[in-house]
Amino acid sequence: MKYFITGGAGQLGYDLIKELKKRKQDDYLAPTIEELDITDLEVLRKVVKDYNPDVIYHLAAYTAVDKAEENKDLCYQINVVGTENIVSVAKEVKAKVIYISTDYIFQGNKDGIYEVLDEANPINYYGYTKFLGEEEVKKLKDYLIVRISWVFGLNGNNFIKTMLRLASENKKISVVSDQVGSPTYTKDLARLLVDMVIENKSGIFHATNEGYCSWYEFADYIFKINNLDVNLKPILTKDYKTLAKRPLNSRLSKDRLDEENLERLPSWQDATLRFCQELKEEK
Numbered sequence: 001m002k003y004f005i006t007g008g009a010g011q012l013g014y015d016l017i018k019e020l021k022k023r024k025q026d027d028y029l030a031p032t033i034e035e036l037d038i039t040d041l042e043v044l045r046k047v048v049k050d051y052n053p054d055v056i057y058h059l060a061a062y063t064a065v066d067k068a069e070e071n072k073d074l075c076y077q078i079n080v081v082g083t084e085n086i087v088s089v090a091k092e093v094k095a096k097v098i099y100i101s102t103d104y105i106f107q108g109n110k111d112g113i114y115e116v117l118d119e120a121n122p123i124n125y126y127g128y129t130k131f132l133g134e135e136e137v138k139k140l141k142d143y144l145i146v147r148i149s150w151v152f153g154l155n156g157n158n159f160i161k162t163m164l165r166l167a168s169e170n171k172k173i174s175v176v177s178d179q180v181g182s183p184t185y186t187k188d189l190a191r192l193l194v195d196m197v198i199e200n201k202s203g204i205f206h207a208t209n210e211g212y213c214s215w216y217e218f219a220d221y222i223f224k225i226n227n228l229d230v231n232l233k234p235i236l237t238k239d240y241k242t243l244a245k246r247p248l249n250s251r252l253s254k255d256r257l258d259e260e261n262l263e264r265l266p267s268w269q270d271a272t273l274r275f276c277q278e279l280k281e282e283k
């Protein structure tokens with residue numbers, strides 16, 4: 001199988017490429033943004049047609065959620081026009097597209113857990129562009145839309161790294177305690193994304209590590225397993241201003257994974273523990 005990957009240099013892309021190599025799926029092409037900008041349809045078409053992939057993992061995105069509120073045009077170009085371009089060339093080479101989406105396509109005000117077919121109502125501009133990307137991808141015959149949340153991986157900045165840095169600076173740390181969701185470790189997700197393609201799955205899925213927590217509980221656990229004595233305080237969303245709104249409820253149902261006999265990701269605590277260990281080994 002031949003894989004074309006956008007965003008291969010990003011947080012998730014790094015682990016996806018490692019996983020593909022591990023599984024001996026090593027016929028892939030993953031151009032960097034300097035080599036290929038997905039907003040340039042003509043260049044994209046030429047590169048994809050020349051390579052002629054069976055599968056396109058479309059991970060590239062404008063991911064700066066707060067900045068997106070001020071840089072709407074750029075965010076739209078990359079997340080919507082870029083995805084339209086991917087869909088257009090995927091049709092031409094008859095490739096399956098795997099599109100990574102987000103909990104931000106929901107408002108986060110549902111009483112229960114979000115199911116894959118719940119109606120979208122994006123909470124912020126980034127979420128709106130990712131939702132429009134989903135709608136484009138749905139025009140294909142064969143696609144996967146995989147919604148994830150609270151992502152962390154070795155190759156990128158993320159909440160765990162920020163918490164560890166703040167702790168090393170002996171800062172008093174305030175973390176929101178009324179936003180609940182699930183962290184997603186890119187290494188665990190990469191395994192599932194490869195399984196899904198090899199097992200020829202399609203449609204919409206939610207995929208995060210198992211279990212739910214608030215950001216405050218997540219931070220508390222990070223400090224506990226790293227034996228850090230931190231002055232950690234819970235705060236409420238209403239007292240923590242951000243440019244982009246964040247959902248209070250990001251709980252995503254993973255039932256579809258069971259229905260399709262796909263292995264769920266390990267618990268978020270297990271993933272956080274392994275990630276912190278790997279961070280230490282990297283140093």
Ligand SMILES: NC(=O)c1ccc[n+]([C@@H]2O[C@H](COP(=O)([O-])OP(=O)(O)OC[C@H]3O[C@@H](n4cnc5c(N)ncnc54)[C@H](OP(=O)(O)O)[C@@H]3O)[C@@H](O)[C@H]2O)c1
Pocket residue numbers: 006007008009010011012013032033036037038039058059060061062063078082100101102103130148149150151152156
């Ligand atoms: N991070 C999260 O918490 C989160 C949550 C839910 C969903 N997701 C989704 O998961 C996917 C992977 O996220 P991630 O955390 O791995 O993102 P990331 O680390 O920001 O990586 C995104 C990659 O896309 C590249 N890129 C941006 N614009 C491009 C363009 N016009 N043409 C080609 N490449 C371009 C970036 O290159 P540069 O770095 O050089 O700009 C970067 O390598 C994204 O689709 C994102 O929307 C992420």
